[in-house]
Amino acid sequence: MNANRVFGIDLGTTYSCIAHVDEHGKPIVLPNAEGEATTPSVVFFESPENAVAGEAAKGVVAIHPDLCVATVKRSMGDPHWERTFHGKSYKPQEVSALILRKVVGDAEKLLGEKIENVVITCPAYFGINEKEATKQAGEIAGLNVLYVIPEPTAAALAYGIENKEDQVILVYDLGGGTFDVTLIEIKDGDITVICTGGDHQLGGKDWDDIIVSYFAERFAEQTGIPADSLLEDLEAYQELLTEAEKAKKLLSSRESVSQAVRFGGERAKVDLSRGTFNELTAPLLERTLTLTQEEIDRARAKGFTRIDRLLLVGGSTYMPQVIEAVKRRFPFEVRQFDPNQAVAKGAALFGYKCYLDEQIRIRVAERMGQSADAVDLERTDQRVVDQAQTEVARQHGLSVVAVKALQKTRVTNVSSKSFGMVALNESRRDVVFNLILLDEQVPKVITKEFFTVAEGQDCVDLKCMENHANSEVAEVSDSNLVGEAVLSFRRPVPQGSPVEVTFDLGPDGLLRVQGRDVTTGGEIHADFRTESILSREEVSEARTHNRGLAVS
Numbered sequence: 001m002n003a004n005r006v007f008g009i010d011l012g013t014t015y016s017c018i019a020h021v022d023e024h025g026k027p028i029v030l031p032n033a034e035g036e037a038t039t040p041s042v043v044f045f046e047s048p049e050n051a052v053a054g055e056a057a058k059g060v061v062a063i064h065p066d067l068c069v070a071t072v073k074r075s076m077g078d079p080h081w082e083r084t085f086h087g088k089s090y091k092p093q094e095v096s097a098l099i100l101r102k103v104v105g106d107a108e109k110l111l112g113e114k115i116e117n118v119v120i121t122c123p124a125y126f127g128i129n130e131k132e133a134t135k136q137a138g139e140i141a142g143l144n145v146l147y148v149i150p151e152p153t154a155a156a157l158a159y160g161i162e163n164k165e166d167q168v169i170l171v172y173d174l175g176g177g178t179f180d181v182t183l184i185e186i187k188d189g190d191i192t193v194i195c196t197g198g199d200h201q202l203g204g205k206d207w208d209d210i211i212v213s214y215f216a217e218r219f220a221e222q223t224g225i226p227a228d229s230l231l232e233d234l235e236a237y238q239e240l241l242t243e244a245e246k247a248k249k250l251l252s253s254r255e256s257v258s259q260a261v262r263f264g265g266e267r268a269k270v271d272l273s274r275g276t277f278n279e280l281t282a283p284l285l286e287r288t289l290t291l292t293q294e295e296i297d298r299a300r301a302k303g304f305t306r307i308d309r310l311l312l313v314g315g316s317t318y319m320p321q322v323i324e325a326v327k328r329r330f331p332f333e334v335r336q337f338d339p340n341q342a343v344a345k346g347a348a349l350f351g352y353k354c355y356l357d358e359q360i361r362i363r364v365a366e367r368m369g370q371s372a373d374a375v376d377l378e379r380t381d382q383r384v385v386d387q388a389q390t391e392v393a394r395q396h397g398l399s400v401v402a403v404k405a406l407q408k409t410r411v412t413n414v415s416s417k418s419f420g421m422v423a424l425n426e427s428r429r430d431v432v433f434n435l436i437l438l439d440e441q442v443p444k445v446i447t448k449e450f451f452t453v454a455e456g457q458d459c460v461d462l463k464c465m466e467n468h469a470n471s472e473v474a475e476v477s478d479s480n481l482v483g484e485a486v487l488s489f490r491r492p493v494p495q496g497s498p499v500e501v502t503f504d505l506g507p508d509g510l511l512r513v514q515g516r517d518v519t520t521g522g523e524i525h526a527d528f529r530t531e532s533i534l535s536r537e538e539v540s541e542a543r544t545h546n547r548g549l550a551v552s
Contacts, residue, residue: 006117006146006355008154009103013073013177013203015315017249017341018107019348025402027345027352028065028159032106038315038340039106041176042070043098045085048548053102062239069095071177076122076130076137093534095544096137101551104141112252117350118143121343122507124150124173124196125416125468126179128482129512132367132533140542146354147507151175153183153193153413154346157311159337160186160409161349166307168194168299172292172326173343175202175314181292183299184306187541192412195298195439197291202284204248204316211244212237212279216271222268231477232262240408242342249279254319272509278321283323289329296330298439312336315341353406360407363388375416402466419511421451421501422463422476432465432474435503447502449518460499461485462515462524482511 007021008027015038024430032039034055044057045067051058061068067085067183072095075081102116122134131148138145159169166187173180180198184191218228230236241259247257256273296307310332312323317339327334338345358372365372367384393403403474420434435446464477486522487499490527502514517523534542 002379003325005115006119006351007104007115007347008036008349008351009100009118009120009138010151010154010341010344010347010437011073011096011120011122011137012038012041012343013071014041014106014205015039015176016103017344018103019341020107020111020346021348021352022326023342023397024404025352025396025398027348029341029344030107030110032103034110038127039099039103040070041073041099042068042257043095044073046069048086048088049548050552051098052552053098056552058136058242062235062242065234068238070148072096072099074177074200076133077127083463091534091542093133093137093140093539094546095136097140097542097546098549098551101145101546104143105551112212116144117146117351119147119354119356120145121150121154121347122148122149124152124193124199125198126150126455127199127417127480128419128532130218132510136534136539138394139539142543142545142547146233146351148417149238149347149350150180150182150193150196150413151343152180152196153191153411154344155311155337155342156182156184156186156191156346157349157409157411158342159311160191161190161406164189164405168304168306170292170296170307170310170330170332171313172288172310172317173198173210173313174316174322175199175203176290176316179291179346181288181295183304184336185304189408190410191411192441193293193414195302196414196416197295197298199287199291202287204314204319206246206284207281207316207319208241208551209279210284210325211247211272212240214272214276214450215240215244215259215261215278217502219263219266219268222270223264223266225264226264230261231474233263236263247272248277248319252320275318281321285325288322288327290328293332296304300440307332309460310522313339315340349406350411353409356396356403357396359392360385360388360403363391398528413442413507415442415444415505417466417483418469418471418474419464419503419505420474421448422465423449424453425473430476430520432469432476432479434467434469434474435471435501436505437470437472438468442505443507444506445502448503450499451496452497452499454495455495457489457497459486459488460493460515462487462501462513463495464503464513482515485513485515485524486516487515487524488522489517490522491515493519508548508549 015037039054040058042057044052062266075092171182179202182196220227361372361375393400418434418438419436420432463484464482467474467479498518500516504512
């Protein structure tokens with residue numbers, strides 16, 4: 001890590017923002033060029049040489065729907081998602097990179113400095129492909145992505161820094177396009193994830209879509225023009241979607257709204273009351289409550305029977321129906337915690353902690369005459385560490401207490417999914433043997449022994465899968481392929497020869513796999529990449545093209 005500061009970025013489905021830690025040790029969200037704290041995650045491909053991101057892009061979606069991309073985060077890790085503009089094809093990582101360039105570029109102009117090191121957040125239940133795709137988006141944007149961390153963990157870090165008492169909190173994070181529910185223990189300043197769940201296809205946009213359908217159906221009743229005709233017209237649909245979002249926000253403070261719907265030379269006035277809106281969207285809200293209860297039950301099974309607070313995070317928790325339903329359903333103290341900015345602030349704090357750790361380690365290394373990489377602060381004389389902390393605090397204009405508190409804070413995440421290897425069971429049927437289970441703490445390294453199934457076998461195909469089964473064995477049909485690699489033996493081996501497979505799931509949620517043929521000593525190390533993940537060459541090529549595209 002170089003001497004530059006570390007910034008936190010909430011790369012959201014509908015809105016994104018960036019934060020840093022100021023000279024007083026406080027996380028601050030940096031406004032964009034339009035003076036807003038959040039930037040719409042929308043890109044308009046205006047020409048082969050220019051892309052427009054943010055509010056300006058959102059403003060032309062209804063006019064140029066075929067040249068705009070919104071909610072691309074929902075497609076992260078999808079190998080089949082691709083859009084072509086002006087003869088150039090774009091993967092989700094490449095579109096997201098343009099959003100990042102807009103957010104980062106505005107912050108650079110505001111601060112007058114170059115931004116390189118970042119921590120980017122993602123939904124807690126993102127799998128390996130989605131996390132790696134998020135990291136690649138940052139790389140394509142020219143950023144050094146230090147970590148990709150879960151959004152609820154970031155929010156909990158921001159909350160925990162301000163509220164240091166021991167407690168168990170439930171983070172209910174309903175954003176524009178995704179929903180997370182995570183239980184977290186804050187104890188002695190440490191933040192430990194207990195369990196996490198969610199739905200990456202559930203968010204505020206789904207509420208918007210229901211309003212759009214309602215407007216279209218009422219329009220059809222008044223004009224006789226089928227609702228499908230309006231909804232299938234891309235320009236008309238996008239215009240109505242923009243109005244639906246406005247109506248949703250107005251219904252947070254008003255009892256009803258009126259909307260003029262125009263299409264096919266006809267015009268209709270449609271009224272929507274808050275009561276009708278709540279009734280239409282009740283199944284969506286119930287889905288979030290069901291998922292929340294499931295995570296509470298899982299936490300109880302782990303021995304966490306008491307929950308002290310429920311934090312509402314994410315812009316969609318401004319809806320009164322959400323606040324009221326959560327308070328009705330759950331017997332906890334419910335608190336709305338900086339819905340639009342908590343995640344970015346937490347990411348900035350996490351990055352700042354990493355930066356301070358590195359600075360302290362460098363000073364300790366100088367005193368001990370060794371490299372910073374070799375320093376283990378937990379085994380170092382406390383007097384040496386205290387002196388290094390004092391120097392770093394003085395350099396950054398912080399109190400020693402603040403530096404020690406942030407450095408002391410440890411963040412422990414859990415695996416968002418189970419990970420296993422395909423192998424034959426006793427019935428000679430392919431199943432997935434899970435080595436790492438859902439909600440196990442990370443980082444985690446585990447080795448399991450498998451055996452060859454044929455005489456004279458000269459290789460094995462290592463197929464790594466991910467699933468949501470909280471058991472040691474899962475069905476292949478219920479699992480997704482993370483990646484595969486071939487372990488070749490140095491010579492053919494007898495049937496039943498042992499093969500060791502090691503899974504190394506890092507703190508960033510990325511999986512590395514090692515296969516070792518015990519008989520001949522052959523080994524393979526693999527950072528699994530599926531077709532949804534770009535190769536290094538593809539990332540480099542995308543980065544070059546991205547640089548050549550102006551972003552305004």
